[in-house]
Amino acid sequence: MTSTPAAHRTAEEIGRTPAGPRPLPPLGDQRGAANLAHSDTMLGNGLRVVAVRKDNVPLVEFRLAIPFAGADPAHPAIAEVLAETVLTGTARRDRVAIDTELALIGAELGSGVDPERLTIVGGALASGLPTLLDVLADVLTSAAYADAEVARESERLVERLAVARTQPRIIAREALQTRRYGTHQYTREVPKAEDVAQVTAEQVRALHAAAVLPRGATLVIVGDLDPETIPATLESALGGWSADGAASVLPALPELAGGDVLLVPRAGAVQSQIRLSARSLPRTDPRYAALQLANLAFGGYFSSRLVENIREDKGYTYGAHSGFEFTGDSATVQVEADTASDVTAAALLEIRYELAKFGVVPPSDADVESVRQYAIGTLQIAMSSQSGLAGQLSALTSVGLGMDWLLGHPARLAAVTTEQVAEVALEFFAPAAFTGVVVGDAALLGKHLTALGGVTVPGYDTAS
Structure with missing residues (x-):
């Protein structure tokens, strides 16, 4: 006796009921971690x-x-x-x-x-x-x-x-x-x-x-x-490891300002690398938790707006991502995507569109709740192993923070409001705040990137 295979259901179908999308369960009380003296x-x-x-x-x-x-x-x-x-x-x-x-x-x-x-x-x-x-x-x-x-x-x-x-x-x-x-x-x-x-x-x-x-x-x-x-x-x-001087700290970085994207020629490349960057907030800033949730909603995890647009909808890339980089007391946010040459300009246009839209149409209450659960869950998973906890702490100690900050971060994430996320989205994800590079074949990209605007194309003759 043969059985009829079950019909394939999409992720959207699985996540819905006859009454509409399945609601997210409420975020549970955050329990203190055990054995972390x-x-x-x-x-x-x-x-x-x-x-x-x-x-x-x-x-x-x-x-x-x-x-x-x-x-x-x-x-x-x-x-x-x-x-x-x-x-x-x-x-x-x-x-x-x-x-x-x-x-x-x-x-x-x-x-x-x-x-x-x-x-x-x-x-x-x-x-x-x-x-x-x-x-x-x-x-x-x-x-x-x-x-x-x-x-x-x-x-x-x-x-x-x-x-x-x-x-x-x-x-x-x-x-x-x-x-x-x-x-x-x-x-x-x-x-x-x-x-x-x-x-x-x-x-x-x-x-x-x-x-x-x-x-x-x-x-x-x-x-x-x-x-x-x-x-x-x-x-x-380690008593024998001593010296009069101190270890050499990296000089402060210049403050990052927005500006044109630069095309970096790579002749013969069939793919292009889009890398954008803007000023962000360090983890010591009281608004960092809100900005962390904003970043997740924009491009920090698979269900983000950026991924939904240029990967799922447009098919321009297998992977797009946004995330933070912390250097001394400075912080930046990066937006990255690798695309085929023939859709590079279109992908850059869509990234700029999503950045602009993010400030004008900020995440909803449901969006914020979704990324909040993701942020708290992934933090707790990272802290569940000795190596993960050691890595998290090592990054924090470089800016003078420690275990108390890490243990208190889930509560800070839980306290963030939708309005706070909207405020940092408007301030830190504005397209004009970003600069960056596109690495690719100038012969293929120059004409379209010049037409798009906001891109410096070295040596490109607009009459060609």
């Missing part, structure tokens, strides 16, 4: 330590963030090599010894760098925390940067950078950074392969001595631990 302490060497008990699993996670700005044109390349080689050996442990000790306690260590900071992240079984901290202290105070290790990792890095610099997303990011901030050192996110090839082990050792400093850095540690005793444990473990 915490401490926030400054060690004698100037290192800020935020420790949180989250003992659902017998593990610990930490995030060490050291301000690591540098004005020297060679700094990005040297810093990148340092991040690649800082864990390859110390005065008393070679690479194999480090890896072996970490493996015996179920631990991992990793490092990375950007124009703002050097980060070292790790995790281990809670019982292995003393060993993990001993290895970390050894790396911080006596990383060797052996000539052979630096040469080997630099060669690998050169190959990766050569490939990365051909990727459209990297090209678009560099173009946007230059458009927003000119020659500011924050724009030097990806060093040039040829600069990395010139880095010496001596330069890396000198940078470590001058810049890997505790004063001004933060260490977030989360897991099966006692937050009251952790500061003393770290004081003992």
Whole structure:
């Protein structure tokens, strides 16, 4: 006996009843998170330590963030090599010894760098925390940067950078950074392969001595631990890591102003990258919660207006998104979409239309309630794991915030009104507030973008 397959129902049909759309259930009372006792302490060497008990699993996670700005044109390349080689050996442990000790306690260590900071992240079984901290202290105070290790990792890095610099997303990011901030050192996110090839082990050792400093850095540690005793444990473990100076903080960014979008030529490209940016609010601003909900409604999740327009309705892109970027005390909002060349101008037109409409026709009560539930739910999911909580806290400590702010944020989101969302939507999503870039084939895009207006097309002859 064969059965007739059920008729396919669309998402809209599933979400409706004979009486209309299914109403959202009311937002429940926000319960306090369990097992999140915490401490926030400054060690004698100037290192800020935020420790949180989250003992659902017998593990610990930490995030060490050291301000690591540098004005020297060679700094990005040297810093990148340092991040690649800082864990390859110390005065008393070679690479194999480090890896072996970490493996015996179920631990991992990793490092990375950007124009703002050097980060070292790790995790281990809670019982292995003393060993993990001993290895970390050894790396911080006596990383060797052996000539052979630096040469080997630099060669690998050169190959990766050569490939990365051909990727459209990297090209678009560099173009946007230059458009927003000119020659500011924050724009030097990806060093040039040829600069990395010139880095010496001596330069890396000198940078470590001058810049890997505790004063001004933060260490977030989360897991099966006692937050009251952790500061003393770290004081003992990291007591040898000290210096008179402070870690180097990135200079303030110039204030972002709106203006024409710049076409950045990429000959032969079959796709274009649209990147727009405008001034936003830092998380320390009382209006940030309202702006967070406004961003979600505009383009911050799959059911947003932007996605509905240029992905679901028009089919111009597989993915469109808006989101925040926090740098020091500054904040910006970005709008991004990758499109086929033949619909790039149309997609840019629709993005501008949605930005303008967002201020004039702001989200409704139902829209705000939907994004509110999404924001609170995703925050609680992110805080449910040790690594997620450590990552959230590490980002907050960079601007002087901590666990109290994070625990209080669901209540701030719950208190936002529709009128508050409308106010920030009008102020921060106005099309004139944005500038940015379009990366694509100028021969295909120039005519249409010039006709659209508000786009600078270098070298384009309107008579052609």
